[in-house]
Amino acid sequence: MPEPAELRAGDTAIEVSGLNKSFGATKALDQLDLNVRTGEVHGFLGPNGAGKSTTIRVLLGLLRADSGRATVLGGHPWHDAVALHRRLAYVPGDVNLWPTLTGGEAIDLFARLRGGFDRRRRNELCERFDLDPTKKGRTYSKGNRQKVAIVAALASDVELLILDEPTAGLDPLMETIFAECIREVKGAGRTVLLSSHILAQVEALGDRVSIIRQGHIVESGTLSELRHLTRTSVEAETHRSADGVRDLPGVHNVAVSNGKVHFDVDTEHLDTAVGHLHGLGIRSLVSQPPTLEQLFMRHYGEELAEATNGRGR
Amino acid sequence: MPRAAPKMSTRRDDLAGTATLIRFMLRRDRVRIPVWLAALTLGTVATAQSFGDLYPDAAARQAAAQSMNSPAGLAMTGPSHYLQDYNFGSMLSHQMLGFLGVLVGLMSVLLLVRHSRAEEETGRAELVRASIVGRHAHMTAALSVVAGTNILLAVLLTLGLGGLGVEGITWSGSLLYGAAHAMMGLVFAGVAAVTVQITEHSRGAAGLGLAAIGVAYVLRASGDVGNEAISWLSPIGWAQRTYAYVDNRWWPLLLGLALAAVLVVAGFELSTRRDVGSGLRQSRPGKAAASDVLAHPIGLALRLHRGLLIGFGVAMLLLGASYGSIIGDAEEMLGSVDVLNEALAEIGGASIAESFASMVMVVMVIVASIYVVMAALRPRSEETAGRAEPVLATALSRGRWLGGHLVVVLGGAVVMALLLGLGFGLSGASSMGDTGFLWNILGAALAYVPALWFVAGVAVALFGWLPRGAALAWALPVYGFVVGYLGQILQFPGWMNNLSPFGHVPQLPADELTWTPLVVLTLLAAALIVLGLAGFRRRSVEMT
Numbered sequence: 065m066p067e068p069a070e071l072r073a074g075d076t077a078i079e080v081s082g083l084n085k086s087f088g089a090t091k092a093l094d095q096l097d098l099n100v101r102t103g104e105v106h107g108f109l110g111p112n113g114a115g116k117s118t119t120i121r122v123l124l125g126l127l128r129a130d131s132g133r134a135t136v137l138g139g140h141p142w143h144d145a146v147a148l149h150r151r152l153a154y155v156p157g158d159v160n161l162w163p164t165l166t167g168g169e170a171i172d173l174f175a176r177l178r179g180g181f182d183r184r185r186r187n188e189l190c191e192r193f194d195l196d197p198t199k200k201g202r203t204y205s206k207g208n209r210q211k212v213a214i215v216a217a218l219a220s221d222v223e224l225l226i227l228d229e230p231t232a233g234l235d236p237l238m239e240t241i242f243a244e245c246i247r248e249v250k251g252a253g254r255t256v257l258l259s260s261h262i263l264a265q266v267e268a269l270g271d272r273v274s275i276i277r278q279g280h281i282v283e284s285g286t287l288s289e290l291r292h293l294t295r296t297s298v299e300a301e302t303h304r305s306a307d308g309v310r311d312l313p314g315v316h317n318v319a320v321s322n323g324k325v326h327f328d329v330d331t332e333h334l335d336t337a338v339g340h341l342h343g344l345g346i347r348s349l350v351s352q353p354p355t356l357e358q359l360f361m362r363h364y365g366e367e368l369a370e371a372t373n374g375r376g377r
Numbered sequence: 378m379p380r381a382a383p384k385m386s387t388r389r390d391d392l393a394g395t396a397t398l399i400r401f402m403l404r405r406d407r408v409r410i411p412v413w414l415a416a417l418t419l420g421t422v423a424t425a426q427s428f429g430d431l432y433p434d435a436a437a438r439q440a441a442a443q444s445m446n447s448p449a450g451l452a453m454t455g456p457s458h459y460l461q462d463y464n465f466g467s468m469l470s471h472q473m474l475g476f477l478g479v480l481v482g483l484m485s486v487l488l489l490v491r492h493s494r495a496e497e498e499t500g501r502a503e504l505v506r507a508s509i510v511g512r513h514a515h516m517t518a519a520l521s522v523v524a525g526t527n528i529l530l531a532v533l534l535t536l537g538l539g540g541l542g543v544e545g546i547t548w549s550g551s552l553l554y555g556a557a558h559a560m561m562g563l564v565f566a567g568v569a570a571v572t573v574q575i576t577e578h579s580r581g582a583a584g585l586g587l588a589a590i591g592v593a594y595v596l597r598a599s600g601d602v603g604n605e606a607i608s609w610l611s612p613i614g615w616a617q618r619t620y621a622y623v624d625n626r627w628w629p630l631l632l633g634l635a636l637a638a639v640l641v642v643a644g645f646e647l648s649t650r651r652d653v654g655s656g657l658r659q660s661r662p663g664k665a666a667a668s669d670v671l672a673h674p675i676g677l678a679l680r681l682h683r684g685l686l687i688g689f690g691v692a693m694l695l696l697g698a699s700y701g702s703i704i705g706d707a708e709e710m711l712g713s714v715d716v717l718n719e720a721l722a723e724i725g726g727a728s729i730a731e732s733f734a735s736m737v738m739v740v741m742v743i744v745a746s747i748y749v750v751m752a753a754l755r756p757r758s759e760e761t762a763g764r765a766e767p768v769l770a771t772a773l774s775r776g777r778w779l780g781g782h783l784v785v786v787l788g789g790a791v792v793m794a795l796l797l798g799l800g801f802g803l804s805g806a807s808s809m810g811d812t813g814f815l816w817n818i819l820g821a822a823l824a825y826v827p828a829l830w831f832v833a834g835v836a837v838a839l840f841g842w843l844p845r846g847a848a849l850a851w852a853l854p855v856y857g858f859v860v861g862y863l864g865q866i867l868q869f870p871g872w873m874n875n876l877s878p879f880g881h882v883p884q885l886p887a888d889e890l891t892w893t894p895l896v897v898l899t900l901l902a903a904a905l906i907v908l909g910l911a912g913f914r915r916r917s918v919e920m921t
Contacts (some may be wrong), residue, residue, distance in 0.1 A: 121766075124770045125767075126766060145774070145775075146611035149771050149773075154770040157771075160762055160763035162764060163578070164683075164684070166663040168663075168666050169666065169671060170667075172666050172667030172672065173667050173672055173677065174768070176772055177773045178771040196662075197665040197666070198665045200662075
């Protein structure tokens with residue numbers, strides 16, 4: 065959407081550096097840095113309680129940060145809250161609706177308070193998400209309440225969508241439709257900050273990913289960048305014994321039995337390892353790319369062992 | 378599967394788990410119930426004890442009886458039969474039973490709703506019902522807890538008052554006095570047992586219960602001043618007609634027990650006709666799209682406050698009308714007593730109707746202030762329920778969001794004052810045949826608007842700066858009620874009255890109109906609101 069406002073924001077939609085926020089003795093955000101580029105779908109990953117919602121609430125000007133800098137669409141989230149809110153839409157992770165207002169009324173309310181909205185698009189979205197807008201707020205299930213907020217956000221003509229675990233409570237069919245919608249949003253050049261703990265969803269939709277742990281970003285980059293940090297898992301059958309792979313650089317967890325070999329290899333050394341296998345005569349080869357889950361586990365698996373106040377990596 | 382399944386459910390199964398649930402409820406209320414019991418018992422005992430100082434001799438008691446024998450006096454206390462022998466016992470029963478009836482009713486309704494409908498509304502009851510718990514167990518347990526609380530209250534009152542050893546407060550009278558409280562509590566528990574079946578919301582169920590208490594109180598008030606038959610329609614009237622410490626009649630309690638039994642049976646019967654979590658009134662589909670008004674902050678606030686505004690507005694109109702209808706009787710009743718007429722004329726230079734109106738007006742306005750606090754705390758409940766957050770994440774500023782609610786609250790205060798003035802003035806004017814009375818009363822009611830705004834201001838300031846303590850705003854109506862209602866009966870010192878915002882308002886139409894307090898209250902209200910808005914702008918929006 066080539067609007068003058070976007071030009072002001074430049075190519076960075078959200079820029080956060082050194083953000084701190086404490087609730088009493090609990091440190092919710094600890095020197096958090098976050099960078100979301102204009103036009104990308106940015107996955108914001110972390111388990112419950114890592115500080116995702118706190119970050120988002122600071123970006124929305126609902127919470128005041130203790131220290132640090134945050135810029136949203138070129139503005140200050142606290143001081144320019146109202147002006148910014150015209151240009152962004154928010155879906156909370158737990159949608160609470162008014163018991164006496166219908167879902168349709170709630171959608172229109174949110175969308176209108178934000179500024180303009182497209183009624184045709186809103187009706188079309190209600191149909192796509194199979195949402196009955198005439199039901200009262202109290203009669204909706206969790207998933208349907210979530211749909212109300214999603215439709216309201218998607219029907220708004222805004223530059224930035226901030227989605228806090230938006231698909232919690234949606235069934236798999238609706239999740240697929242949601243993913244379609246996000247792709248459309250991205251196609252229209254809008255920016256999306258998608259907080260989630262569902263790795264597959266972020267993997268499918270995200271251009272770049274930031275992983276938050278105990279209020280601090282421990283990893284940030286494109287998925288392929290991050291994959292370089294992880295290992296590819298390889299399983300092969302070779303004519304000659306593959307014992308030699310043990311001596312190759314970057315190869316781990318080698319297991320050899322009956323002419324089959326299984327090992328993990330650092331992604332940067334994948335070429336060498338596969339070259340070595342080629343020399344042995346490959347009969348079959350299965351290679352698993354690193355999943356976000358492995359990446360995630362690298363940061364959070366350590367947590368179990370590590371003292372709780374340690375900081376990533 | 379055989380078509381005719383064996384009959385598996387028995388009456389015993391329906392009640393399975395009741396004992397466990399009772400223990401669980403008592404554990405949840407281990408603070409709440411003792412506080413209620415202590416407050417009611419100690420308040421009563423302290424009042425009984427204070428009589429010795431207030432009325433040291435028979436002449437003082439006689440004077441008290443005479444001053445009570447006015448329409449306003451009787452409307453706020455009880456039937457005039459007590460006045461014939463106005464000793465400490467009959468004084469206690471006359472002055473306190475009606476008021477305590479409201480409080481005991483309140484306790485019963487709130488406790489019962491808390492343990493029945495509120496549990497269903499939050500979905501916790503569903504979890505419990507899914508375990509080995511019979512379908513009537515929840516209600517049976519809740520009723521047992523409330524009934525037990527009321528019976529314990531009767532015991533405590535009997536022991537506390539009987540043991541006081543005050544002349545005229547006999548053991549036999551105290552036993553009946555306590556039992557009368559338990560009877561009223563049981564009736565209103567029965568009322569709540571029915572109302573929780575009707576609506577899906579605990580707020581609605583409690584509201585209907587409170588309305589029933591209000592109706593019972595107003596019926597007895599109008600009956601005690603005018604036609605006594607009306608008082609016999611009210612459980613509070615029955616309790617007062619035991620004439621504890623005077624005649625010690627027990628049989629009116631049977632009426633209450635019978636009504637309570639009928640209501641409880643009705644409640645159980647209705648509960649079998651609905652699903653867990655739903656009410657008898659099913660929710661219907663509504664509009665698929667929002668109207669233009671809804672997207673405006675005032676329109677949104679108005680929509681959210683609508684139920685409260687309508688409910689309270691009707692209540693104010695009826696409350697005013699019922700007190701107004703007494704006035705004609707009152708003039709008639711006192712018209713013949715020339716001596717008293719002169720005495721009253723000497724005191725304030727106002728007519729009987731005017732002094733009656735002034736006294737009753739304070740009480741009605743304090744009821745209206747309950748609306749003001751409920752409405753002014755609405756933004757807080759929107760915030761804690763998580764509904765403020767998505768709205769404040771739109772282009773609606775905090776000031777405009779809170780401002781929308783405030784317009785409704787402040788406007789609502791005017792509407793409430795107008796409605797109670799209109800109800801009171803219209804029915805008073807028609808019962809006396811004096812149209813001018815309506816205008817006097819409307820003015821008298823509107824004079825309280827700045828005090829109501831002040832109450833709203835306090836609530837908003839708390840919301841802005843001390844959101845977790847916002848409920849402290851309830852102190853104003855509670856204190857106002859204690860000094861405005863009990864203070865009039867028990868003659869509290871003047872400084873206590875001055876601590877209440879309502880104490881500074883000129884008591885029209887009996888008093889002269891003075892503008893200074895009204896202007897000062899308005900300015901203070903405005904300052905508090907500005908303060909509250911500033912506080913809300915600079916604090917974080919809280920998650921639940």
